[in-house]
Amino acid sequence: MLDTDRERIRQKMGPFLTEELGYRISDFQLDREILLEIDSRKVISLADLVVHIDGRFLMVIRGGPGSVVTRESGTIAIARLLEPDYIIPWAVQASLFEAALLDVRKKRAVAYGWDAIPSRSRLLKMTSDWPPPKLPEKRIPVERQILYSYDTHG
Template sequence: MIDTSGHHIVYGELRDYLTGHVLPDTDDERVRQALARRLVEQLGYAREELEPRLTIDSCYNNIRVQTLIELTARIAGRRLFILRYGPGSLVTRENAAVAAARVLEPAYRIPLAIVTNGRDAELLETARGKVLATGMDCIPDRARAGELVRECVFEPFADAEKRDQALRILNVFDVEVCCFGSSCRPQPHDPSDHAAPPGAVDHLQ
């Protein structure tokens, strides 16, 4: 076992449940793997319907941040919901989850987002950021997902100002929760990589 000095304890390596890729074996990764297994073995999703570890890049104030989306469910060819995991309070993660669902797919706003700490969960609609249901049972099973993909609206999220606001939220939120000041904090980079106005937004409109 390797203690990485206040960041994550790495126990070794594990194989990703969905892809078979080798990943660092950490407490958080074990929860992520359990969530993927739950969706397949208990809730009935096909492995190929779940996209693990998609990312969103943002850069503001010379800080580049990569947002990780633990799982994205693609049903009948459309991304229906994202699932974001993090320990602790779910309420503090709502805005970032909604922001990610709004900008991950270029063609439309992904209509639903789930936040979970592995013990509890919230299901949110992403048009207004409203919590629709709570508890681990709020994660829809495959049959319900088939209904939802017909009921939900997959509307474009093309407004440049709103997309910029969502990316700013991710840039602030995910740099803050990444490493709590440890050595892997993202470093400033050349401003010519991506021009962005100063400031950051910490709430959704």
């Protein structure tokens, strides 16, 4: 295991999600990738954890050092891009000390703190209005540019 900020956040997040919030190990997909190519430069962006329950992707979780506020837009962008048929409606940007719960549809934070991360049962209630909208085609290059910018310069 690498000793990086991202890995330390993942090691904190796993037990918190399963032991305190009721998620199951089988609810998670790890390291979902998106290949971005801007001006012939290729970058792979990662969603650290994607919550997948009953065949639906419900929430993206990304970790990174520093302020979560500065990384919110990149996390929202990856949640809007991962699935071709719909935006993943919720996201969390976390550091070791703080977290932001992000409403991906509205593109904004709705709560801060590790206690803002929804439990499994709460997330299922939050996503009961299914399916979420599909990302409009014209927004795809914009969201890709946002994600590229945050993951290469942020």
